[in-house]
Amino acid sequence: MAEGEGNVDVTMLDNLIGYNLRRALGVQMQRFATAFGPLNIRPVQFSILGLIHYNPEIRQSSLGKALNIERANIVTLLAELEERELVTRRTDAVDRRSRVVRLTPAGRRLTLKLLDLHDRLERDLEARLGSKERNELLKLLAAFRRLDPVPDLGE
Amino acid sequence: MAEGEGNVDVTMLDNLIGYNLRRALGVQMQRFATAFGPLNIRPVQFSILGLIHYNPEIRQSSLGKALNIERANIVTLLAELEERELVTRRTDAVDRRSRVVRLTPAGRRLTLKLLDLHDRLERDLEARLGSKERNELLKLLAAFRRLDPVPDLGE
DNA sequence: TATTGTTATACTCTATAACTATA
């Protein structure tokens, strides 16, 4: 063991909300990668597929807005899923500017598998963090998401 | 208002821990940018400067390990801060492989300003989210960070 | 042999600008 190792005072970091959010997200991303990596699915892809599953025939623009993804970026993401033949994009007959996104049969099959896998990942989280704690965390994060992004710093 | 707007079922997203972590982090990043953007300071730079402030003469490697930043990436980050004359890097006399990082007087002055600004940002958070809620969130995030990143998915 | 710092590289995410087609 080298000198100067492990005696760093990290008290300051422990009190930073943003830092803790980032580190917690890092742990969750590793957990996600362990579960979904073998299926070659990233978090954003899971969100997209799941959202289409619960909203069949959703418009590309609505998808982006619901997920808070810029419309320029949703294009690439959907192109990937289309290339893997998990979704289809068709021009909307009503508004020909829009594209309607649907799951293919293969996409539907994969999404059901992903939803089941995610259920197991969340159950593992409950087992480790506590069911009450998981619910409380979700509640607090939801409240945090609704905060005004412009703080009042006084003075 | 176009048809098909705003009637997307996002229930599925609301129950995803990772998704909520990411969206909450996004809000916090906007809050941080509002406060620290004018000073041209990013979150990671604030963490680095603060950590050096509470650990004078810390080694570059210790800094990276405490912040969970790859040693290849801490190089660029410190080079930026060094160029702005906020930190210095000197070869450690004891272990000549290591570099000791210190705040310059200007770096110390700026860091004190940043710490004060951050205090006000956290007080604003307490005012909006509730003091009890902020503490509870910090506690739950800390517990989350300590989770085993390899989940047990059963079956 | 292992560790520290460094350079180079690559991928993802995110954000913006500019363009076309349609409303």
Place this chain on the structure above:
DNA sequence: TATAGTTATAGAGTATAACAATA
């Protein structure tokens, strides 16, 4: 005029490989 999709691009975060110097 405004909106939807697209393309191109750029910055930031993150990760790995390979190398030199030092332990």
